Amino acid sequence: MLELLPLCTGPITGGRVHAGALDTRESMLNLVPLILQGQARLIPAFSIQSRFTPRRRIFMASDSGPTTHKFQAEVSQVLSLVINSLYSNKDVFLRELISNAADALDKLRFRAIQEPTLLAAGHAPKIRLIPDEKAGTLTIWDNGVGMSSEALTKDLGTVARSGSKALIEELKQAQKAHDLKLVGQFGVGFYSGYLVADQIEVVSRAAGSSEAWKWSSDGKDSFTVEPTSRDEVGTSVILHLKQEQADYAREWRIRELVTRYSDFISHPIELCVKRTDKDGKEEERYEAINQASALWMRSEKELSDEQYEEFYKHLTHDFEAPLGRTHFQVEGTQMFTGLLYLPKHPPFELGNPTFKHGVRLYVRRVFIMDDCEELLPKWLRFVRGVIDSDDLPLNVSRELLQDSAIVRTIKKQVIKRVLDLLAKIAQDRPADYLEFWEKFGAVLKEGLHFDASYVDKIAPLLRYESSTEPGFVSLADYKKRMPEAQPAIYYALGASKALLSASPHLEALKARGHEVLYMTHGIDQWAIEGLREFDGKPLVDAMQEQSEADADQSEAGKQKEEKTTHPELAQLLARCKEVLSDQVGDVRVSERLTDSPVCLVVPKGGIPAHIERLIRSHQQDLPEQKRILELNPTHPIVQQMKAEEARQHDSALLSEWIELLYDQALLVEGSPLPDPARFAKRVTALMQSAKV
Secondary structure, three states: OOEEOOOEEOOEOOEOOOHHHHOOHHHHHHHHHHHHHOOOEEOOOOOEEOOOOOOOOOOOOOOOOOEEEEOOHHHHHHHHHHHHHHOOOOOHHHHHHHHHHHHHHHHHHHHHHHOHHHOOOOOOOOEEEEEEOOOOEEEEEEOOOOOOHHHHHHHHHOOOOOOHHHHHHHHHHHHHHOOHHHHHHHOOHHHHHHHOEEEEEEEEEOOOOOOEEEEEEOOOOEEEEEEEOOOOOEEEEEEEEOHHHHHHHOHHHHHHHHHHHOOOOOOOEEEEEEEEOOOOOEEEEEEEOOOOOOHHHOOHHHOOHHHHHHHHHHHHOOOOOOOEEEEEEEOOOOOEEEEEEEOOOOOOOOOOOOOOOOEEEEEOOEEEEEEEHHHOOHHHOOOEEEEEEOOOOOOOOHHHHHOOHHHHHHHHHHHHHHHHHHHHHHHHOHHHHHHHHHHHHHHHHHHHHHOHHHHHHHHHHOOEEEOOOOOEEOHHHHHHHOOOOOOOEEEEEOOOHHHHHOOHHHHHHHHOOOOEEEEOOOOHHHHHHHOOEEOOEEEEEOOEOOOHHHOOOOHHHHHHHOOOOOHHHHHHHHHHHHHOOOOEEEEEEOOOOOOOOEEEEEOOOOOOHHHHHHHHHOOOOOOOOOEEEEEOOOOHHHHHHHHHHHHOOOOHHHHHHHHHHHHHHHHHHOOOOOOHHHHHHHHHHHHHHOOO
8 A cells, every 4th residue: 555645744633734734934843843752754745655565465374284484584684683692691582482471461351351252261361381301392382362374474474663674783783782781672572582492383373263373483584384273262482492402491490580580470370390199190280480460569568679670671671670660559539550660771763753652551450551652741752661540441442541531640640750750860870860861861851842731840850061061960050050140041052062162152151151051952942942941040042132141140241231333333234234135134243252253143033053954854945044143343354344344345355255254154053055165265265365
């Protein structure tokens, strides 16, 4: 299926935005935060993009025997990386496969709410581990939702995600850097079975079907799928263990791994054991080897850090411990329990517009859905965890969640708990918090723009680079360092710290000893509009026209506020306006420059140059924005220009100087030159005319 997309598509307020709706600058500016947040995407007009893979039956079974399929190219590379490089701890294969089995059981219970016939009479969800030392196999068995032949082929034969090539590159980078924390973010848990097995068989029967199928592969180039039989719905993953991994078929080893990694699984994990009865006969039976209780429902006092950590890894498939957690229970008019985690590293697809976020939702310990977005705002999309409500109905749908007072109450608590956790980490573990900020700060700042009710809670968590301090600083620390007479907190928006550090706009502020915060992320332009002041001090943009940054509240500052008209420069200003009439909106004398001859400033209500470039980089036109050129009246170059204008008002040399200074102002702010070749010729001519 191919679809002709309009200029802009994306889930903006639940619908699409037609290209014709973006014909004003205001509408485009409102769209950019959504682009940066991942709620919208821009593509060129009239482009055609395949939105869906054509639906077709991937293979047709026959009674003649197994059908052989080639792995998708990316899968072969993933398998090679997983088997040979990425996993250093082979024990984790069992945790991954048990987690998959637990998910299958949860999904069957959820589907059975709407389709009760899917559950056979007396169905008891369970996971069974069946070792066979003689055969050299270990089977992970469940009676969960199962898979059809098409699901086996698609899910185990392809990388079922977007950006497969990017995935491979990330995995290769992880391999080179021995960056094992990345592995769990790629959804390759099933393939970890090849760490210990040289052949894997998957026998599965989908819920609601009488057909069963067997998938088999040695993890190299191909796999086979063929009809088989299974007494009940569910899946069996049969690992044919490598000779050197025979320990994984031994009872003591399996018990050890389940206790360490999967004890918290809420479904029974049963181990098939062989015992000798009183008559000396050997018999097989199943023994439960985990506590089989929902970890989030247990008291914090009875849980260890290791148990919390292993549950997080089960939930997220991350290979590294979380940065922090909060475990809480709310009782009153509504009752719910929550266990929320902050990851140390961003998920692989955090910036992808289709990235699914949210927490796992349970109702009275019954799994309802993964990625419940209704309980978590987009600006906290990095949070992972579980919410278990006693008040929501078991048959709750996403439509009901969107219009539920219970959900709104839970969401408020989730936001509060996460922000409180971040505040505690920032206070008690500042180094860890800075690591979090560098990875997730841009996402958190979106809350300033999209959720005004939490601005006061987010503001203390903000961190920015500074003109006077190394690393990142908080607004509170900035305020403590402010001179008593300083009227405002000053900030500058730009593409990088290096550009802002050299910006002529900040010369006067630096000369007065004022600190400036550098805001260099695309979302900052909109985020800062939601933060007008902090602790009684206004935030002032040092790059804007008629900025309060030009004034000081000291006695000397008050005298400087009486702006001079500089009548001796009136003719030069007029000539500059004449030469640059197509490029700038105005030319005026500057009170902010001390060392540089000129700078370009943004008019009130305008957008910074780097944001304008960002919008245009998405192939979106903007109404022309003319900025203001400011001249430093005391600079020697400006004085020479004044003398040249007095000598000859229409001097061709003066015109060249004016345009050269305008180009210089563009370069300083990081903007491209309209005519680089002409700029080079001017510089060459200037150098040739210089006296040695």
